[in-house]
Amino acid sequence: MFDLRDLYQQVIVDHNKSPRNFGKLEHYNHEADGYNPLCGDKLHIYLDLDEQGRIADVSFEGEGCAISVASASLMTEAMKGRSMQEMQAMFEAFQQMVTADIAEAPDDDTLGKLAVLAGVREFPSRIKCATLCWHTLKAATEDSGKVVKTE
Ligand code: ZN
Numbered sequence: 001m002f003d004l005r006d007l008y009q010q011v012i013v014d015h016n017k018s019p020r021n022f023g024k025l026e027h028y029n030h031e032a033d034g035y036n037p038l039c040g041d042k043l044h045i046y047l048d049l050d051e052q053g054r055i056a057d058v059s060f061e062g063e064g065c066a067i068s069v070a071s072a073s074l075m076t077e078a079m080k081g082r083s084m085q086e087m088q089a090m091f092e093a094f095q096q097m098v099t100a101d102i103a104e105a106p107d108d109d110t111l112g113k114l115a116v117l118a119g120v121r122e123f124p125s126r127i128k129c130a131t132l133c134w135h136t137l138k139a140a141t142e143d144s145g146k147v148v149k150t151e
Contacts, residue, residue: 011074011116016066021059021076028057034136034148036128041068043133047140055082060133067117067126072133074114084141090114091134098127 030047041064048057058079060072079087093110098121120126128150139148 005119008116008119011113012066012070015070015073019060019069019073021073023059023061025057025059028059030140030143032136032140032144032148034062034132034139034150036064036068036132036150038125038151039065039068039129041065041129041132043068043072043136045072045133045136045140047137049141053084055079055087058137060136064132065126065129067120067129068132071117071130074117075133075137078112078114079137087137087141091138094134095131097121098130 025046025048028046028048030049032045032047034043034045035041041062043060043062043064046059046061047055050056058076060076062072063069078090082090090111094114094117097111097115097118100121117130120130132148132150135148135150139146
């Protein structure tokens with residue numbers, strides 16, 4: 001039988017083992033640091049916004065648990081070419097997905113592959129691991145210069 005949970009697990013393991021968009025971008029105009037003290041996850045996001053304010057490129061460095069690395073890997077993949085409005089909409093949809101109490105199927109049209117992280121809602125301590133990269137990306141777009149902390 002096809003087990004959806006196994007598939008989710010495989011994608012997370014794969015993105016943790018070989019994270020996409022890992023490393024410093026050659027050209028970037030925004031960056032930010034994120035830290036989740038609860039788990040020890042640390043991320044640095046490099047962001048290249050074009051003149052229209054779209055995400056031309058995005059990458060990350062850092063270390064953390066499998067969920068934080070896989071989430072950052074999946075997020076950077078999903079964010080290329082997105083406008084700020086699209087980024088914000090996906091951030092909100094993602095947050096809703098991982099904090100929903102009801103086990104409803106995530107809206108694949110909005111989140112695409114990111115839906116594999118829906119399972120973290122069963123592990124409340126892991127929600128911050130999954131959302132750290134999003135908060136850090138947002139901070140990079142705002143150039144706050146502060147380290148984003150989940151606590
Ligand atoms: Zn973590």
